[in-house]
Amino acid sequence: MGTTAMQFLKIPVGARSVAxxxxxxxxxxxxxxxxxxxxxxxxxxDYQYSFxxxxxxxxxxxxxxxxxxxFQGHGSMGLSANILTTGAIDGADIQSDLTGDFYGNFxxxxxxxxxxxxxxxxxxxxxxxxxxxxxxxxxxxxxxxSLGGAYHFLNEYQLGLTYKNLS
Numbered sequence: 001m002g003t004t005a006m007q008f009l010k011i012p013v014g015a016r017s018v019a020x021x022x023x024x025x026x027x028x029x030x031x032x033x034x035x036x037x038x039x040x041x042x043x044x045x046d047y048q049y050s051f052x053x054x055x056x057x058x059x060x061x062x063x064x065x066x067x068x069x070x071f072q073g074h075g076s077m078g079l080s081a082n083i084l085t086t087g088a089i090d091g092a093d094i095q096s097d098l099t100g101d102f103y104g105n106f107x108x109x110x111x112x113x114x115x116x117x118x119x120x121x122x123x124x125x126x127x128x129x130x131x132x133x134x135x136x137x138x139x140x141x142x143x144x145x146s147l148g149g150a151y152h153f154l155n156e157y158q159l160g161l162t163y164k165n166l167s
Contacts, residue, residue, distance in 0.1 A: 005133060005140065005142070006106060006108070006131055006133060006142070006144070006165070008062070008082070008084035008106045008108075009082065009108060009129075009131075009144070009164070009165050010022070011054075011062055011082075011084070012024075012035075012036075013032050013035045013036075013050075013052055013064040013066075013082070014030070014032030014035070014036075014050065014052065014064075016032075017032060017035070017036055022036075024036045024037075029043045029044055029045070030044065030048055030050060030068075031044070031048040031049050031050035031066040031067060031068045031078070032050050032052075032064075032066060033068075033078075034066045034068065034078035034079075034080045034110065034112050034127065035064065035066065035080065035082070036162070037125065037148035037149075037150065037160050037162045038078065038112040038113070038114045038125025038126055038127040038146060038147075038148045038162075039114050039123040039124050039125035039148035039149050039150045039160065039162075040114060040123070040125065040148070040150060040160075041068060041075065041076040041077070041078050041112060041113065041114030041115075041123075041125050042075055042076060042114045042115050042116045042120075042123035042124075042125070042150075043123065043150075044068045044070055044076050045070065046070065047067075047068065047069060047070065048067070048068045049065070049066065049067040049068070050064070050065070050066045050067075051063075051064070051065050052064045058086070058087065058089075059086065059087025059088070060084060060085070060086050060087070061084070061085045061086075061087075062083070062084050063081070063082075063083040063084075063085075064080070064081070064082050064083070065080065065081045066078060066079065066080040066081075067079050067080075074115065075113060075114055075115025075116070076113070076114055076115070077111070077112065077113050078110075078111070078112035078113070078114070078127070079110070079111055079112075080108075080109070080110040080111075080112065080127075080129075081107070081108070081109050081110075082107070082108040082109075082110070082129075083105075083106070083107045083108075084104075084105075084106045084107075085103070085104070085105050085106075086103055086104040086105070087103070088101035088102075088103065089101060089102055089103065089104070091136075102135065102136040103135075103136070104133070104134065104135045104136075105132075105133070105134045106131075106132070106133045106134075107131070107132045107133070108129040108130070108131050108132075108144070109129065109130045109132075110127050110128060110129040110130075111127070111128055112125060112126065112127040112128075113125060113126055114126075114148070120152065121151065121152050121153070122149065122150070122151055122152070123149065123150045123152070124147075124148070124149050125147070125148045125149075126145065126146070126147055126148075127145070127146040127148075128143065128144075128145050129143060129144045129145075129146070129165070130143055131143060131144055131167075142167055143167055144164075144165040144166060144167045145165075145166045145167070146162060146163065146164045146165060146166065147162065147163045147166070148160065148161065148162040148163075149161045149162075
């Protein structure tokens with residue numbers, strides 16, 4: 001994980017993204033594209049939703065929910081919730097004496113928009129997330145913005161670029 005806040009935002013969502021190590025910027029034409037690249041919302045053809053649940057190490061649980069709402073000829077909007085909760089974690093003081101259990105909860109609630117530009121050759125998207133984290137009794141809040149783009153060429157290839165979780 002690391003020493004910076006909100007590292008759970010790096011956990012990939014969706015079977016395809018997990019199988020590709022979280023490196024899907026253009027491959028998904030489903031609701032999980034909200035997490036990978038908001039520009040991909042332009043390619044989602046119909047209303048879609050996605051829910052995933054993962055039991056991770058040490059009783060960590062990851063939940064992801066996304067829904068996409070296309071507007072004919074005007075792009076698509078996406079809503080998402082990304083949640084990581086922990087089981088009991090042993091607390092200890094500086095002398096390594098146990099102080100009791102504590103828990104952590106981390107959440108990101110997002111709204112996204114993506115649309116085609118330049119005769120469906122280029123798509124662009126934006127996601128804004130409200131972030132909340134709590135370890136034991138100490139909460140924190142913040143925001144993050146993600147920008148994405150995709151270039152479509154030769155009728156079957158795409159090149160994607162994202163700047164994720166800028167805050």
